[in-house]
Amino acid sequence: MVITVLSGGVGAARLLRALSGSLDPGEITAVVNVGDDLVLHGLTICPDLDTITYTLAGLNNDELGWGLAGESWRVMGELDTLGGESWFQLGDRDLATHLYRSQRLAEGATKTEVTAELCARLGVRIRLLPVTNDVIATEFDTDLGRLSFQEYFVRHHHDVVVASIDVVGADRARATPEVLEALSSATRIVIAPSNPLISIEPILAVPGVREILEQRRNDVVAVSPIVGGQALKGPASRLLAELGHAVSCVGVADYYGAIVGTWIIDEADRHEANDLAARGARVVVTTTVMAEGDNARRLAEAVLA
Amino acid sequence: MVITVLSGGVGAARLLRALSGSLDPGEITAVVNVGDDLVLHGLTICPDLDTITYTLAGLNNDELGWGLAGESWRVMGELDTLGGESWFQLGDRDLATHLYRSQRLAEGATKTEVTAELCARLGVRIRLLPVTNDVIATEFDTDLGRLSFQEYFVRHHHDVVVASIDVVGADRARATPEVLEALSSATRIVIAPSNPLISIEPILAVPGVREILEQRRNDVVAVSPIVGGQALKGPASRLLAELGHAVSCVGVADYYGAIVGTWIIDEADRHEANDLAARGARVVVTTTVMAEGDNARRLAEAVLA
Numbered sequence: 063m064v065i066t067v068l069s070g071g072v073g074a075a076r077l078l079r080a081l082s083g084s085l086d087p088g089e090i091t092a093v094v095n096v097g098d099d100l101v102l103h104g105l106t107i108c109p110d111l112d113t114i115t116y117t118l119a120g121l122n123n124d125e126l127g128w129g130l131a132g133e134s135w136r137v138m139g140e141l142d143t144l145g146g147e148s149w150f151q152l153g154d155r156d157l158a159t160h161l162y163r164s165q166r167l168a169e170g171a172t173k174t175e176v177t178a179e180l181c182a183r184l185g186v187r188i189r190l191l192p193v194t195n196d197v198i199a200t201e202f203d204t205d206l207g208r209l210s211f212q213e214y215f216v217r218h219h220h221d222v223v224v225a226s227i228d229v230v231g232a233d234r235a236r237a238t239p240e241v242l243e244a245l246s247s248a249t250r251i252v253i254a255p256s257n258p259l260i261s262i263e264p265i266l267a268v269p270g271v272r273e274i275l276e277q278r279r280n281d282v283v284a285v286s287p288i289v290g291g292q293a294l295k296g297p298a299s300r301l302l303a304e305l306g307h308a309v310s311c312v313g314v315a316d317y318y319g320a321i322v323g324t325w326i327i328d329e330a331d332r333h334e335a336n337d338l339a340a341r342g343a344r345v346v347v348t349t350t351v352m353a354e355g356d357n358a359r360r361l362a363e364a365v366l367a
Numbered sequence: 368m369v370i371t372v373l374s375g376g377v378g379a380a381r382l383l384r385a386l387s388g389s390l391d392p393g394e395i396t397a398v399v400n401v402g403d404d405l406v407l408h409g410l411t412i413c414p415d416l417d418t419i420t421y422t423l424a425g426l427n428n429d430e431l432g433w434g435l436a437g438e439s440w441r442v443m444g445e446l447d448t449l450g451g452e453s454w455f456q457l458g459d460r461d462l463a464t465h466l467y468r469s470q471r472l473a474e475g476a477t478k479t480e481v482t483a484e485l486c487a488r489l490g491v492r493i494r495l496l497p498v499t500n501d502v503i504a505t506e507f508d509t510d511l512g513r514l515s516f517q518e519y520f521v522r523h524h525h526d527v528v529v530a531s532i533d534v535v536g537a538d539r540a541r542a543t544p545e546v547l548e549a550l551s552s553a554t555r556i557v558i559a560p561s562n563p564l565i566s567i568e569p570i571l572a573v574p575g576v577r578e579i580l581e582q583r584r585n586d587v588v589a590v591s592p593i594v595g596g597q598a599l600k601g602p603a604s605r606l607l608a609e610l611g612h613a614v615s616c617v618g619v620a621d622y623y624g625a626i627v628g629t630w631i632i633d634e635a636d637r638h639e640a641n642d643l644a645a646r647g648a649r650v651v652v653t654t655t656v657m658a659e660g661d662n663a664r665r666l667a668e669a670v671l672a
Binding site: 136159180 | 406408439441444449450452463467470472473484485488489
């Protein structure tokens with residue numbers, strides 16, 4: 063089986079890791095959100111690509127929940143002394159990734175090529191593909207004004223009222239040929255349990271992607287990011303509510319529209335199964351929380367069944 | 368007395384430090400070469416500005432002869448692991464400077480403004496002015512082909528035959544208003560004992576600078592970078608010879624042309640005094656080697672006399 067996984071950061075990284083326990087990593091492709099990407103201090107930073115890369119390389123920092131294990135903070139400490147922008151924490155190890163990427167991009171390499179180079183160097187065998195090599199940027203209209211993704215997410219800890227979300231540049235962005243091919247040729251397309259509005263939406267918003275999922279709906283499996291009526295982490299619950307969607311599996315299904323053939327939902331949301339089925343989807347009920355290895359394995363098996 | 372010093376890196380930094388022992392630092396301005404500046408890993412790096420800033424802040428690394436004291440190399444080590452370009456060594460502390468500068472430039476600040484901010488933060492009271500806010504780049508035609516400054520200087524350890532040197536972009540660059548004012552209003556203009564061809568030339572090549580020195584020749588004092596018939600450090604001797612100039616104080620004087628009113632030369636070159644005088648300059652003979660504090664103080668006094 064060859065599968066392609068629409069992926070945000072942490073949740074997708076865990077699902078990909080679980081899937082690579084049941085399937086040859088060479089048969090797995092992740093199409094990754096780049097709407098969070100930013101240029102800061104001259105460096106091009108790709109948080110979701112990096113989170114997945116580090117996790118699959120076994121280098122992720124479990125204590126922090128982001129970044130690299132064994133990290134140090136010398137550069138940021140000095141930058142703080144200089145009065146520089148230090149709200150977006152970049153560890154010394156992590157900085158090497160951004161320096162590498164920024165130099166390669168300046169030399170004319172694409173984000174797709176740089177990602178492949180970093181994965182090869184770190185021994186990541188799952189293929190990671192940024193959805194586009196063009197620049198797209200998820201932005202928020204909030205009660206503090208217009209915010210970039212990381213201003214919203216990191217600087218303000220997503221603790222701000224959101225009126226609307228835009229993926230700036232998505233309508234003009236081109237999905238890469240590798241992405242279109244991976245979506246068209248996969249046996250199964252999986253939507254990871256990432257934030258629908260800010261992790262999956264920027265992927266769907268790139269012209270061509272949603273259209274393929276609509277055509278291949280029967281082969282699309284979505285893992286619900288909602289468990290027991292709320293998101294496991296991050297601002298998904300709040301954003302769904304603020305933007306007028308139900309905070310439930312059904313709310314996410316209605317947001318995605320007619321692109322999901324199979325929903326995988328948690329035992330705690332079993333009561334939503336009939337409403338999802340009424341929307342034309344098959345429903346699989348299992349344990350979707352991946353905190354424990356056994357659960358992750360069970361979820362991977364459900365995705366691949 | 369208000370003085371303005373045309374400055375390269377290490378030699379100029381030592382002279383500036385010596386001068387600030389004899390004069391209020393607030394009365395000293397350095398007009399600094401930016402022909403060595405480069406963009407690497409997405410970061411804008413200004414080696415001469417940084418060398419002077421670090422030296423005047425008392426943060427320079429005497430052991431290495433460049434960079435910051437107490438430096439560490441975590442980021443470079445990781446970059447090397449990733450297969451990145453690590454021939455241009457950037458320490459963790461040093462990187463913070465480049466991150467700060469790159470972010471401020473991206474926000475629209477000029478190099479002049481960023482330099483002032485860094486100096487203020489590090490307690491440097493001498494005013495440092497990049498000669499221009501425009502991008503200029505010293506490049507070399509060599510037997511290895513065309514090389515950028517740092518490829519020539521660092522990557523190939525200036526151990527390569529040079530056929531010609533260009534300061535690309537200098538003819539279109541504009542000297543900043545602060546630089547023109549500092550040169551016009553100074554009681555005395557000093558040319559530091561920096562490399563004439565690659566440190567001072569990129570300053571003189573910016574339109575307007577040489578013209579002011581020609582007009583103010585009587586107020587221009589140059590400290591010879593040649594001592595005992597050779598340069599104290601770096602490739603000045605070799606470059607002068609390869610490009611057809613005499614490796615002597617007279618060779619440098621002929622290279623500069625009619626912009627120096629007073630030459631300060633070392634005791635070891637006393638025999639050149641008559642030839643220099645024949646070129647219309649006054650000559651002061653003293654000890655120009657600044658390795659010892661006493662010598663530096665004597666040289667500063669000669670410059671200010």
